[in-house]
Amino acid sequence: MSKRKGIILLSAIGLVAYTGFLLATLPATFVWQHLPANNKIVLQGISGTLWSGQARQAVINNGPNSIQLPFISWSWQPASLFNGHIGADIEMGNMSSVIEGKGSVAYGFDGITLNDVQIDTSASWLAQTLPQNIPGELSGSLHLLASSLHIQDKRCMFLNGSIKLTDSEFSGPVGKIDLGNSNASVKCRGNKLMISLTQSSPAIQTTADITLSQTGQYTLSGYISKGEALDSKLEKGLALLGSPDTKGRYPIDLRGRI
Secondary structure: OOHHHHHHHHHHHHHHHHHHHHHHOOEHHHHHHOOOOOOOEEEEEEEEEOOEEEEEEEEEOOOOOOEEEEEEEEEEEHHHHHHOOEEEEEEEOOOOOOEEEEEEEEEEOOEEEEEEEEEEEEHHHHHHHOOOOOOOEEEEEEEEEEEEEEEEOOEEEEEEEEEEEEEEEEEEOOEEEEEEEEEEEEEEEOOEEEEEEEEEOOOEEEEEEEEEEOOOEEEEEEEEEEOOOOOHHHHHHHHHHOOOOOOOEEEEEEEEEO
């Protein structure tokens, strides 16, 4: 190899190494400031690098009905490149915050995939983030799990998850009702969200199947059974659902649009 070629090769290696160093230490704040303006997601208090960093808070749908997510951190997964994706591990909040969660996200030409997502929060906090107000107050501890979620072209292609609501109570115009514990399996197929729910407390027991389409159309079918601790006023309200079957269950059959 000639001396000139050796110099060119060493210069090229040095340039690649220097470029790699710049990319590895690229500040996350610099990248965020040079992205197109986006009111849907706003990161505040950014520190660290593009590959491993954190933000004091993420604000979704910035405005009067915004959702604040505290203490967001991310760590890039280099191995995801072998599958043709850009992936990262994400953590959110801590034990003292209103919401805590973690999971991994991967982006590629086939869409966005979330794996091993776990979120813990309160039912009251989640109710406040809903676009429509609930006519009452819901309390309890909420645990959401999604072992796998795949989204392509803004459509839910696959979802395998679950929801647990424990020690819950609803206070509304008709009074308070003990909802106890609820468990739901959550799936999506054919761009439809499907939920199978079971709920049990000394006051009331519920089994229901819910489907929700991307256009907001929903169906809800199942049964409600009264318990010995159900308030007499609420018991009279069950009669609005119709007559109970031979097992004492009141049928539910609702259809509409959110």
